[in-house]
Amino acid sequence: MIRVFFSTVLAMLVALPLRAEIAIQDVTSPKGIHAWLVEDHSIPFTAIEVWFKGGAGLDAPGKRGATNLMVGLLEEGAGDLDSQEFAAAVEALAASYKFDVFDDTLIVSAQFLTENRDDAIDLLRSALTEPRFDEASLERVRGQVRSIISGNEKDPNDIASRTLNKLAWGDHPYGSSLNGTLESVNSLTRDDLIEAKNATMTRDRIHVGAVGDITPEELGALLDTLLGDLPEEGAPLPADATYALPRGGETVVEFETPQSVAIFAHEGIARDDDDFFALYVLNHVLGGGGFASVLMEEVREKRGLTYGISTYLVPKEHGALMMGQVASSNDRIAEAITVVRDVWADIAANGITEKQLTDAKTFLTGAYPLRFDGNATIAGIMAAMQSQELPIDYIATRNDKVNAVTLEDIKRVAARVLKPEDLHFVVVGQPEGLGDQQ
Amino acid sequence: MTSYFRNAFLALILTLPAVAQAEKLTTYQLDNGMDVLVLEDHRAPVVVQMVWYKAGAADEPRGKSGIAHFLEHLLFKGTDTLAPGELSKTVAANGGSDNAFTSQDYTAYHQRIASDRLELVMRMEADRMRNLRLSEADVETEREVILEERNQRTENNPGALFAEQRNAAQYMNHPYGIPVIGWKHEMEELSLEDSLEFYQRYYAPNNAILIVAGDVIPEDVLALAEKYYGVLEPTVDLPERERTIEPPQLSERRLTFTDPRVAQPYVIRSYLAPERDSGAQEEAAALTLLAEILGGNGATSVLGNKLQFDTQQAIYTAAFYSGVSLDDTTFSLIIVPVPDISLEEAEQALDQAVAEFLEEGVDEEQLDRIKMQLRASLIYAEDDVAGRARQYGASLTSGLTIEDVQAWPDVLQSITSEQIIEAAKKVFNRNNAVTGYLMNAEGEAK
Numbered sequence: 001m002i003r004v005f006f007s008t009v010l011a012m013l014v015a016l017p018l019r020a021e022i023a024i025q026d027v028t029s030p031k032g033i034h035a036w037l038v039e040d041h042s043i044p045f046t047a048i049e050v051w052f053k054g055g056a057g058l059d060a061p062g063k064r065g066a067t068n069l070m071v072g073l074l075e076e077g078a079g080d081l082d083s084q085e086f087a088a089a090v091e092a093l094a095a096s097y098k099f100d101v102f103d104d105t106l107i108v109s110a111q112f113l114t115e116n117r118d119d120a121i122d123l124l125r126s127a128l129t130e131p132r133f134d135e136a137s138l139e140r141v142r143g144q145v146r147s148i149i150s151g152n153e154k155d156p157n158d159i160a161s162r163t164l165n166k167l168a169w170g171d172h173p174y175g176s177s178l179n180g181t182l183e184s185v186n187s188l189t190r191d192d193l194i195e196a197k198n199a200t201m202t203r204d205r206i207h208v209g210a211v212g213d214i215t216p217e218e219l220g221a222l223l224d225t226l227l228g229d230l231p232e233e234g235a236p237l238p239a240d241a242t243y244a245l246p247r248g249g250e251t252v253v254e255f256e257t258p259q260s261v262a263i264f265a266h267e268g269i270a271r272d273d274d275d276f277f278a279l280y281v282l283n284h285v286l287g288g289g290g291f292a293s294v295l296m297e298e299v300r301e302k303r304g305l306t307y308g309i310s311t312y313l314v315p316k317e318h319g320a321l322m323m324g325q326v327a328s329s330n331d332r333i334a335e336a337i338t339v340v341r342d343v344w345a346d347i348a349a350n351g352i353t354e355k356q357l358t359d360a361k362t363f364l365t366g367a368y369p370l371r372f373d374g375n376a377t378i379a380g381i382m383a384a385m386q387s388q389e390l391p392i393d394y395i396a397t398r399n400d401k402v403n404a405v406t407l408e409d410i411k412r413v414a415a416r417v418l419k420p421e422d423l424h425f426v427v428v429g430q431p432e433g434l435g436d437q438q
Numbered sequence: 439m440t441s442y443f444r445n446a447f448l449a450l451i452l453t454l455p456a457v458a459q460a461e462k463l464t465t466y467q468l469d470n471g472m473d474v475l476v477l478e479d480h481r482a483p484v485v486v487q488m489v490w491y492k493a494g495a496a497d498e499p500r501g502k503s504g505i506a507h508f509l510e511h512l513l514f515k516g517t518d519t520l521a522p523g524e525l526s527k528t529v530a531a532n533g534g535s536d537n538a539f540t541s542q543d544y545t546a547y548h549q550r551i552a553s554d555r556l557e558l559v560m561r562m563e564a565d566r567m568r569n570l571r572l573s574e575a576d577v578e579t580e581r582e583v584i585l586e587e588r589n590q591r592t593e594n595n596p597g598a599l600f601a602e603q604r605n606a607a608q609y610m611n612h613p614y615g616i617p618v619i620g621w622k623h624e625m626e627e628l629s630l631e632d633s634l635e636f637y638q639r640y641y642a643p644n645n646a647i648l649i650v651a652g653d654v655i656p657e658d659v660l661a662l663a664e665k666y667y668g669v670l671e672p673t674v675d676l677p678e679r680e681r682t683i684e685p686p687q688l689s690e691r692r693l694t695f696t697d698p699r700v701a702q703p704y705v706i707r708s709y710l711a712p713e714r715d716s717g718a719q720e721e722a723a724a725l726t727l728l729a730e731i732l733g734g735n736g737a738t739s740v741l742g743n744k745l746q747f748d749t750q751q752a753i754y755t756a757a758f759y760s761g762v763s764l765d766d767t768t769f770s771l772i773i774v775p776v777p778d779i780s781l782e783e784a785e786q787a788l789d790q791a792v793a794e795f796l797e798e799g800v801d802e803e804q805l806d807r808i809k810m811q812l813r814a815s816l817i818y819a820e821d822d823v824a825g826r827a828r829q830y831g832a833s834l835t836s837g838l839t840i841e842d843v844q845a846w847p848d849v850l851q852s853i854t855s856e857q858i859i860e861a862a863k864k865v866f867n868r869n870n871a872v873t874g875y876l877m878n879a880e881g882e883a884k
Binding site for chain 1: 481482483484514522523526527530531532533534535550551552578579580581582583584585586587589590593594698699700701702735737738743746747750753754774776777803804806807808810811813814815817818820821822824
């Protein structure tokens with residue numbers, strides 16, 4: 001019998017308790033794999049999330065789309081099982097596995113019943129460590145990816161974000177779609193997929209969250225079974241990206257459709273910047289807070305120019321943007337853009353009011369505990385926290401950080417980050433009254 | 439890789455429903471006729487309040503399409519005691535979130551908030567059930583918003599326009615043929631009077647169901663419900679929900695939708711199909727299983743096996759059926775062909791695959807796996823009390839009872855292969871069908 005070594009650190013309860021007895025345990029497996037665990041034996045199943053840092057940013061030069069295609073093939077047969085046999089085995093266990101890839105992260109999510117835990121983990125292990133990448137599956141999934149790429153080329157939202165990312169980040173992986181292009185995807189070989197897997201799915205960049213009907217000892221053994229056979233070390237992480245978005249103005253992409261889609265951005269700040277929390281609160285007031293935001297009030301509620309407008313912070317590992325999006329009919333998008341610029345300039349110059357700050361804090365601190373609903377959600381939050389190198393007691397201190405933001409902080413950060421003159425709009429559609437069309 | 443494609447057809451999906459058997463459900467009825475359901479889950483100090491009205495787009499007066507959804511927007515505009523937008527702002531200022539949604543058969547409003555704030559949201563929700571105050575300016579501005587919503591959801595999306603046309607062809611006389619968001623030319627004319635007329639008729643306690651789910655004690659919820667909702671006046675002459683019904687459908691309808699924005703052509707066929715009926719859910723259960731067997735998981739389903747793996751004519755196949763509906767619903771089949779297969783060939787391949795299935799019968803192992811997943815989904819559903827609240831709300835506003843909802847898992851388990859094949863032979867009647875081709879400007883998949 002394997003002896004499991006684990007340490008338990010009880011996180012403090014947050015001001016508004018999440019669950020009656022939520023406590024995060026730091027588990028270390030016999031082979032040295034870390035995970036954060038919330039035990040909850042009230043329902044006989046477990047959710048687990050495994051985050052691999054790097055993600056599609058690790059595509060080798062000329063192999064754009066390799067990581068994405070590889071991830072699409074993880075559920076297409078492993079070990080002795082071909083694609084259909086693998087899918088039937090998952091169904092028979094009533095387990096669910098999800099494989100996703102993003103710019104900085106590759107995420108494996110699983111849920112399984114306690115009664116099937118060993119079989120479910122064994123099956124997932126084979127997908128992670130001995131995927132087959134059969135020729136027939138490769139061609140089938142390649143066809144699916146090609147279809148997605150073709151679809152995106154005619155989707156105004158996707159055209160807008162691809163155009164903006166290309167302008168902002170150029171040749172860095174952030175500057176192109178992680179799906180790759182038809183050309184790059186056509187040229188990918190089975191060897192490229194194996195290489196992509198060995199570059200990304202390795203022991204040195206794993207963060208794990210687990211929630212549910214499982215003890216620390218059981219989780220320790222599970223981690224070793226599931227992840228112990230992965231390669232030790234992956235490819236070096238990408239370099240930082242160089243921000244290159246044109247300062248101010250609009251880039252119009254002509255597309256025959258009745259409603260123009262606009263995505264706008266300027267440079268943001270990193271997740272670990274000292275001003276991050278102040279900017280987070282400021283963004284909530286500006287455009288992050290749904291119906292409570294200034295932009296929603298000005299653009300939708302007062303003027304009826306759109307169904308929705310929002311802004312968001314995009315602090316990626318190697319470059320940060322502050323972004324937003326809005327869609328208005330072709331004859332009204334110019335007015336919507338003018339309102340956005342005016343609001344941006346006003347808040348950059350004047351900050352926000354005491355009441356706006358108080359309301360934002362009340363919302364953000366009150367809403368935070370409500371995020372922790374459901375085993376899979378909590379597992380994902382814990383994996384993300386570790387990936388961002390946040391401490392295990394972060395949940396308990398996070399609301400204090402929000403409450404510590406002052407009006408002065410907001411004013412300083414608004415002046416530092418909000419740059420109305422830098423804000424660049426990519427508009428896809430047939431907008432009336434906007435500059436030269438591409 | 440199938441999740442992307444499933445998402446692309448999300449409008450058609452209703453995931454396999456599941457209701458935990460051991461859940462703590464308490465029900466009441468207030469003197470004014472309002473039903474109250476309380477679902478307890480004490481694992482987190484959170485509560486969800488939902489008010490469901492038995493009024494949706496299919497209950498609209500003729501010529502006023504979109505009024506149910508427009509009114510849903512206007513409900514956020516204010517009352518004698520709430521300024522426009524104040525309800526949402528108050529919920530947000532208390533850390534909660536709120537929203538609403540409209541379907542053919544219901545309109546629902548919901549908030550999610552710390553459980554000690556239930557009284558706050560209940561007071562506001564009850565207030566706007568009977569005391570809405572609207573100005574002409576509210577209506578003018580909000581009408582622009584819903585037109586932009588239609589732009590975003592439908593006009594900018596050829597797949598959505600195509601679905602709207604197919605749906606109109608599917609229902610020749612029943613209001614399900616009219617889009618929930620409304621036809622654009624009718625939306626442009628919706629007025630303050632139209633809104634208030636619909637509001638005063640349908641927004642009443644005897645036409646509403648309150649569902650409170652989360653960390654609450656049923657007796658406390660009842661006391662609050664009596665205090666805030668119990669005092670509201672019912673609509674005395676509430677009309678029966680009787681919609682115009684379909685004549686016999688005697689001829690298949692076929693349509694082709696061409697749009698240069700289409701990147702991926704496909705063929706989709708929908709058949710008129712029975713919905714879940716109270717006390718008689720077997721046929722709907724058989725159709726639910728049939729949809730899973732034919733086109734659930736592409737790697738194990740009949741259509742996936744035959745068309746994506748064996749003949750490799752399809753990139754994606756699926757079958758959709760959603761039985762929660764007040765009146766007749768649809769059963770749909772879709773095939774997205776690989777680039778060198780034409781839509782005509784794809785349709786033939788789809789028909790052939792279904793014909794073979796009816797000959798070969800159900801693979802018992804596949805049926806067992808699906809039933810296992812359905813049993814497991816009862817366990818997973820215990821982790822999502824808000825999801826269970828939505829199931830009850832949608833079911834109870836679509837002609838089903840609590841007993842029907844609770845019996846549903848057992849009904850599904852009881853269905854045999856023979857019943858599934860029988861239901862399939864009955865539903866696949868081309869006279870009831872609409873077959874649609876979605877194509878790009880060049881007219882065909884390359």
